[in-house]
Amino acid sequence: MILLAVALTVIQPPLGPAAPAGRSPKSFATGRYRNLFREVGKNDREICDKINVAWKQLFYGDDASERIYYPVGSDMAYIKDVGNNDVRSEGMSYGMMLAVQLGRREEFDRLWKWARTYMRHSSGPWKGYFAWQCDPSGHKMTKFPASDGEEYFAMALFFAAGRWGGSYRADADSILHTMLHKERDNKGVVDTAMNMFNLASHQVVFVPNGEAASFTDPSYHLPAFYELWGRWAKEDRAFWRSAASTSRSFFRRTASPVGLFPDYASFDGKPLKAPWDPKSKGDLFGFDAFRVAGNIATDYAWFGSDRWQVSQSNRPLEFFARQKPKYVSNYSLDGKPLVDFQSTGLVSMNAVGALASDSSVAPSFVRALWDAPVPRGQWRYYDGMLYLFGLLQASGRYRIWAPK
Numbered sequence: 001m002i003l004l005a006v007a008l009t010v011i012q013p014p015l016g017p018a019a020p021a022g023r024s025p026k027s028f029a030t031g032r033y034r035n036l037f038r039e040v041g042k043n044d045r046e047i048c049d050k051i052n053v054a055w056k057q058l059f060y061g062d063d064a065s066e067r068i069y070y071p072v073g074s075d076m077a078y079i080k081d082v083g084n085n086d087v088r089s090e091g092m093s094y095g096m097m098l099a100v101q102l103g104r105r106e107e108f109d110r111l112w113k114w115a116r117t118y119m120r121h122s123s124g125p126w127k128g129y130f131a132w133q134c135d136p137s138g139h140k141m142t143k144f145p146a147s148d149g150e151e152y153f154a155m156a157l158f159f160a161a162g163r164w165g166g167s168y169r170a171d172a173d174s175i176l177h178t179m180l181h182k183e184r185d186n187k188g189v190v191d192t193a194m195n196m197f198n199l200a201s202h203q204v205v206f207v208p209n210g211e212a213a214s215f216t217d218p219s220y221h222l223p224a225f226y227e228l229w230g231r232w233a234k235e236d237r238a239f240w241r242s243a244a245s246t247s248r249s250f251f252r253r254t255a256s257p258v259g260l261f262p263d264y265a266s267f268d269g270k271p272l273k274a275p276w277d278p279k280s281k282g283d284l285f286g287f288d289a290f291r292v293a294g295n296i297a298t299d300y301a302w303f304g305s306d307r308w309q310v311s312q313s314n315r316p317l318e319f320f321a322r323q324k325p326k327y328v329s330n331y332s333l334d335g336k337p338l339v340d341f342q343s344t345g346l347v348s349m350n351a352v353g354a355l356a357s358d359s360s361v362a363p364s365f366v367r368a369l370w371d372a373p374v375p376r377g378q379w380r381y382y383d384g385m386l387y388l389f390g391l392l393q394a395s396g397r398y399r400i401w402a403p404k
Helices: 002-008 044-060 089-101 105-119 147-164 168-185 223-232 237-254 290-303 308-322 344-356 362-371 380-394
Strands: 069-072 076-081 086-088
Touching: 044 069, 044 380, 069 105, 076 089, 076 105, 076 380, 086 089, 086 105, 089 105, 089 147, 089 380, 105 147, 147 168, 147 223, 223 237, 223 290, 237 290, 237 308, 290 308, 290 344, 290 380, 308 344, 308 362, 344 362, 344 380, 362 380
Parallel strands: none
Antiparallel strands: 069 076, 076 086
16 A cells, blocks of 8 residues: 555655746746745645645546546556547647656656557558547547647657657657648648648648638647747747747737637637537637636746736636626637536636736636646546646646756
């Protein structure tokens, strides 16, 4: 039992000096990360314990009601969307990012091997891409990739190279190459396989396949990642730097007056109805859009290059603070509530948004994440992923690990 307890304990690096509150720490340059939990009165031991509890439950908790990480044999594992009984590139890449941030190499390698073995196309026009959906046995349920999976796979691998060395960096570069050069390597669009970024607009596409490549998902825009790829990638560094700048401008064009983002948008930032949903009006702040606040705040915390990100981070927090008796999970872009429940995933990303906020309401969102229980039950997959991301980002544990 002692050995098991040791195995489940997350070994945390020293917290170190916190970045100053209320202004951009520019963590890439300083190596200092703002700790929002400290700012609301939590001590380092409490913070470590909070993260450890979440890790243990989501990765090693009860099979039926708590965990989302499932080992396979002696050297593989998958992250399961338990509500839909499938394995997604989103969840696999998120799991790898969480593992590398927490220094958990065994879990990282298990997930990466499962993704390479079952999700990645090894031949044909989709070679190098990862099927976005498999069943738990490893059977591909679709041949199409989802862009956020590839983005997080690549970034997690670069960070793994920084923490542990090895061949992770070459794997990351291979993914980036495929994302930008699929059509060139195939000598055209073959079997609808397209580039994962629109080369003219320098923006990530929703899915690199047919009509789905003609628009974007705001939550897939990750300027902080592109900034790092503009420094570390083997090729196309100028493109990645331009993509970072473009995404920052895209956020400005796409945000609604109350600070909410749509799930889908055209490259010019106009909200877009989902082509597969005839009932869609295109004005939904939905589950995908939860993540935009975190993307903007992380970019500001790491690079601090766009002061607009502060005022933008204030807007949705102040909007949600005005909702009575509490804010809910889905709204129209002009602020009309569409459901009557609140998701832990949104609570988590609002706390991350506080990294870039100077509003007086921001600390209340940090406390709300602290008080939220670790997600469990049927829909624990997405909420749980964002919850653990939220804890790491709000505590200054979501860090840049430069490859050696």
